[in-house]
Amino acid sequence: xxxxxxxxxxxxxxxxxxxxxxxxxxxxxxxxxxxxxxxxxxxxxxxxxxxxxxxxxxxxxxxxxxxxxxxxxxxxxxxxxxxxxxxxxxxxxxxxxxxxxxxxxxxxxxxxxxxxxxxxxxxxxxxxxxxxxxxxxxxxxxxxxxxxxxxxxxxxxxxxxxxxxxxxxxxxxxxxxxxxxxxxxxxxxxxxxxxxxxxxxxxxxxxxxxxxxxxxxxxxxxxxxxxxxxxxxxxxxxxxxxxxxxxxxxxxxxxxxxxxxxxxxxxxxxxxxxxxxxxxxxxxxxxxxxxxxxxxxxxxxxxxxxxxxxxxxxxxxxxxxxxxxxxxxxxxxxxxxxxxxxxxxxxxxxxxxxxxxxxxxxxxxx
Amino acid sequence: xxxxxxxxxxxxxxxxxxxxxxxxxxxxxxxxxxxxxxxxxxxxxxxxxxxxxxxxxxxxxxxxxxxxxxxxxxxxxxxxxxxxxxxxxxxxxxxxxxxxxxxxxxxxxxxxxxxxxxxxxxxxxxxxxxxxxxxxxxxxxxxxxxxxxxxxxxxxxxxxxxxxxxxxxxxxxxxxxxxxxxxxxxxxxxxxxxxxxxxxxxxxxxxxxxxxxxxxxxxxxxxxxxxxxxxxxxxxxxxxxxxxxxxxxxxxxxxxxxxxxxxxxxxxxxxxxxxxxxxxxxxxxxxxxxxxxxxxxxxxxxxxxxxxxxxxxxxxxxxxxxxxxxxxxxxxxxxxxxxxxxxxxxxxxxxxxxxxxxxxxxxxxxxxxxxxxxxxxxxxxxxxxxxxxxxxxxxxxxxxxxxxxxxxxxxxxxxxxxxxxxxxxxxxxxxxxxxxxxxxxxxxxxxxxxxxxxxxxxxxxxxxxxxxxxxxxxxxxxxxxxxxxxxxxxxxxxxxxxxxxxxxxxxxxxxx
Numbered sequence: 001x002x003x004x005x006x007x008x009x010x011x012x013x014x015x016x017x018x019x020x021x022x023x024x025x026x027x028x029x030x031x032x033x034x035x036x037x038x039x040x041x042x043x044x045x046x047x048x049x050x051x052x053x054x055x056x057x058x059x060x061x062x063x064x065x066x067x068x069x070x071x072x073x074x075x076x077x078x079x080x081x082x083x084x085x086x087x088x089x090x091x092x093x094x095x096x097x098x099x100x101x102x103x104x105x106x107x108x109x110x111x112x113x114x115x116x117x118x119x120x121x122x123x124x125x126x127x128x129x130x131x132x133x134x135x136x137x138x139x140x141x142x143x144x145x146x147x148x149x150x151x152x153x154x155x156x157x158x159x160x161x162x163x164x165x166x167x168x169x170x171x172x173x174x175x176x177x178x179x180x181x182x183x184x185x186x187x188x189x190x191x192x193x194x195x196x197x198x199x200x201x202x203x204x205x206x207x208x209x210x211x212x213x214x215x216x217x218x219x220x221x222x223x224x225x226x227x228x229x230x231x232x233x234x235x236x237x238x239x240x241x242x243x244x245x246x247x248x249x250x251x252x253x254x255x256x257x258x259x260x261x262x263x264x265x266x267x268x269x270x271x272x273x274x275x276x277x278x279x280x281x282x283x284x285x286x287x288x289x290x291x292x293x294x295x296x297x298x299x300x301x302x303x304x305x306x307x308x309x310x311x312x313x314x315x316x317x318x319x320x321x322x323x324x325x326x327x328x329x330x331x332x333x334x335x336x337x338x339x340x341x342x343x344x345x346x347x348x349x350x351x352x353x354x355x356x357x358x359x360x361x362x363x364x365x366x
Numbered sequence: 367x368x369x370x371x372x373x374x375x376x377x378x379x380x381x382x383x384x385x386x387x388x389x390x391x392x393x394x395x396x397x398x399x400x401x402x403x404x405x406x407x408x409x410x411x412x413x414x415x416x417x418x419x420x421x422x423x424x425x426x427x428x429x430x431x432x433x434x435x436x437x438x439x440x441x442x443x444x445x446x447x448x449x450x451x452x453x454x455x456x457x458x459x460x461x462x463x464x465x466x467x468x469x470x471x472x473x474x475x476x477x478x479x480x481x482x483x484x485x486x487x488x489x490x491x492x493x494x495x496x497x498x499x500x501x502x503x504x505x506x507x508x509x510x511x512x513x514x515x516x517x518x519x520x521x522x523x524x525x526x527x528x529x530x531x532x533x534x535x536x537x538x539x540x541x542x543x544x545x546x547x548x549x550x551x552x553x554x555x556x557x558x559x560x561x562x563x564x565x566x567x568x569x570x571x572x573x574x575x576x577x578x579x580x581x582x583x584x585x586x587x588x589x590x591x592x593x594x595x596x597x598x599x600x601x602x603x604x605x606x607x608x609x610x611x612x613x614x615x616x617x618x619x620x621x622x623x624x625x626x627x628x629x630x631x632x633x634x635x636x637x638x639x640x641x642x643x644x645x646x647x648x649x650x651x652x653x654x655x656x657x658x659x660x661x662x663x664x665x666x667x668x669x670x671x672x673x674x675x676x677x678x679x680x681x682x683x684x685x686x687x688x689x690x691x692x693x694x695x696x697x698x699x700x701x702x703x704x705x706x707x708x709x710x711x712x713x714x715x716x717x718x719x720x721x722x723x724x725x726x727x728x729x730x731x732x733x734x735x736x737x738x739x740x741x742x743x744x745x746x747x748x749x750x751x752x753x754x755x756x757x758x759x760x761x762x763x764x765x766x767x768x769x770x771x772x773x774x775x776x777x778x779x780x781x782x783x784x785x786x787x788x789x790x791x792x793x794x795x796x797x798x799x800x801x802x803x804x805x806x807x808x809x810x811x812x813x814x815x816x817x818x819x820x821x822x823x824x825x826x827x828x829x830x831x832x833x834x835x836x837x838x839x840x841x842x843x844x845x846x847x848x849x850x851x852x853x854x855x856x857x858x859x860x861x862x863x864x865x866x867x868x869x870x871x872x873x874x875x876x877x878x
């Protein structure tokens with residue numbers, strides 16, 4: 001059988017609405033070739049193989065677009081985007097363990113290495129500064145140890161994970177919930193470009209697929225499927241990250257959750273996971289230990305040496321927290337005057353000890 | 367017979383002399399009025415004729431011609447009734463014309479000969495003084511206001527008949543006397559004070575700096591953090607109103623008929639807080655017959671724009687030019703009008719539509735929503751906000767606490783800083799640090815070597831635009847003035863950097 005031809009037909013099939021990974025696979029197992037599936041008449045498909053009527057209508061309609069999808073593939077090829085099927089050697093074996101492994105992956109850049117451990121870092125899009133900084137730090141440290149960092153290229157925690165790994169010059173992979181040509185959200189354009197070169201971006205959705213809400217839970221199974229451990233940084237009580245966690249559990253992955261204060265809405269999800277038996281993420285070494293990787297050095301949230309700071313700088317610095325505080329509050333707790341406080345905070349910011357997260361909100365830098 | 371009566375018309379906020387000429391001659395009986403008149407002035411003829419008859423005078427059946435000169439300026443308002451009536455009576459030989467040469471007459475007439483109050487008395491008397499007149503006959507209700515003009519004899523009239531008697535027997539004219547207390551001790555007695563604001567040290571400090579240099583200020587914060595409260599108290603820490611300033615402000619209110627009858631002068635600096643549904647015309651002034659808008663009514667005080675993102679973009683855009691020029695020019699078919707717009711603009715807004723950003727435990731707005739909310743404000747306006755300050759909600763302890771410094775203490779510091787600025791900028795046509803142009807900044811905001819190095823570091827590390835740079839220098843200059851420091855020191859710069867406007871990247875950029 002001509003493999004090239006088969007891939008083209010499979011690619012076409014991936015474009016047809018209502019034809020998911022499971023349907024395509026079961027059809028293939030029954031029919032034996034994607035080209036033959038294409039040639040089956042819609043009514044037959046419905047009668048013999050129990051495909052729904054809705055799907056069949058679309059199937060018939062899409063038959064005309066075969067040439068379009070062929071041309072599209074050539075286009076993708078020019079832009080170094082590959083279409084990888086489970087029949088290719090490259091296809092990640094980790095995914096084959098999924099009951100509904102994707103029948104096609106559009107890949108830009110690399111794919112995760114089979115013999116290197118991989119970890120997913122996921123969490124809320126609207127995260128706190130604490131979550132963002134922790135995600136960046138842990139991802140960076142793990143990436144330095146050669147762990148491949150996987151996430152969903154969304155805003156918030158996802159972006160922080162990729163950014164941390166990129167800054168540590170490690171490998172990082174993003175799984176999209178839309179077509180490979182679509183950068184969503186736009187604010188991650190920098191990451192999107194960078195990861196295409198240095199890491200990898202993959203998706204099971206055809207290039208025309210818009211980022212629809214129902215796509216994201218689907219791509220979550222790929223995130224969890226590709227990784228050996230899943231780290232959940234921040235999650236609200238009801239959160240997409242928890243779906244990934246339960247998918248991961250079904251797939252037998254180890255779940256780590258970052259503990260938080262019980263009063264923080266963004267930590268409720270994580271704390272509940274811990275209560276239900278997830279491992280507690282106390283730092284990068286929790287993960288390294290589980291993966292039996294020797295770090296050689298003890299990783300700690302680095303302590304700022306206070307030696308270089310003047311007395312008043314210390315006073316202000318001690319008022320700060322990872323959770324950014326408003327200037328008013330800092331002034332209130334430090335007992336210094338407004339202008340003194342602003343002076344010191346600017347000094348600390350220039351020294352790189354403090355970060356101004358938004359207008360007149362300051363937090364410690366991790 | 368022919369007669370002349372002097373009166374004053376109002377254009378914008380300024381008065382200008384008008385001569386009412388009347389001619390009564392033989393011919394087909396009739397009443398003709400000329401001189402580029404608005405319809406309310408044209409209607410005066412019916413009021414005048416009836417009022418004259420009802421006051422007990424009899425006009426002969428002759429041809430009456432009235433001319434209001436100069437004839438190329440449009441005359442508006444009802445204040446011409448009384449001078450027209452007097453001119454007609456003088457031309458008919460009922461009034462002795464000799465008394466009319468050195469006085470100004472102004473007032474509206476009722477059909478029964480009653481004299482009704484007019485708007486803009488202050489502008490009328492000021493213009494009369496400039497014109498070299500010595501006496502003004504005004505409606506009784508306007509006398510208090512007219513008395514503000516020094517060196518002008520004011521006589522109140524109730525009825526047309528009374529005025530005729532006065533003019534025919536000048537020795538009987540009663541001149542109103544000015545009470546000493548018209549600049550009352552009510553000066554600076556506002557019904558609110560900064561000491562009522564508990565805590566909020568940052569808000570206080572930023573407001574003080576803003577007022578000292580007349581910098582426009584933007585308050586950002588959740589509902590109930592005290593943004594409006596602080597803004598309302600800005601007038602209380604502005605320098606005390608001088609008489610000249612007070613007259614300037616009162617004139618505008620007088621023209622709009624907003625002065626209370628019992629008080630001829632405003633005793634306080636204005637604080638105007640237009641609702642966010644306001645139209646551009648209401649903000650700048652306008653209408654077919656132009657009237658001053660909110661920005662002029664706030665002149666000498668504060669124009670407060672609460673819920674800034676809710677304002678129509680067009681309304682906000684029209685503020686840009688008056689903010690720079692400190693006056694506003696409105697052009698209409700009948701001419702253009704200048705109104706003052708010497709205001710300090712303060713604005714308040716929430717950081718996002720729910721108001722809690724960046725407190726992520728409460729705010730669930732997405733980055734995009736936050737950005738969209740901020741993008742509703744016009745960037746050029748944001749650029750004119752020198753100081754922006756975050757207002758944080760009060761804690762219970764703070765609410766229970768005692769207030770901080772009172773307005774009068776802060777005002778003393780502000781006045782000191784204003785004097786320093788005025789002396790420094792003397793002769794340059796500007797009075798405040800906020801109005802400094804590039805050349806002034808180069809002259810007056812010189813930095814030492816250490817400060818230059820420091821600012822360079824800030825500049826490169828924080829991604830500040832060129833406009834932001836100038837703003838920092840201007841605000842730093844004001845902070846230095848508040849402390850009485852001749853040079854701008856590092857700490858002044860640091861504080862100014864803290865107040866700088868959030869630039870686009872500052873909003874949500876860090877969470878990406």
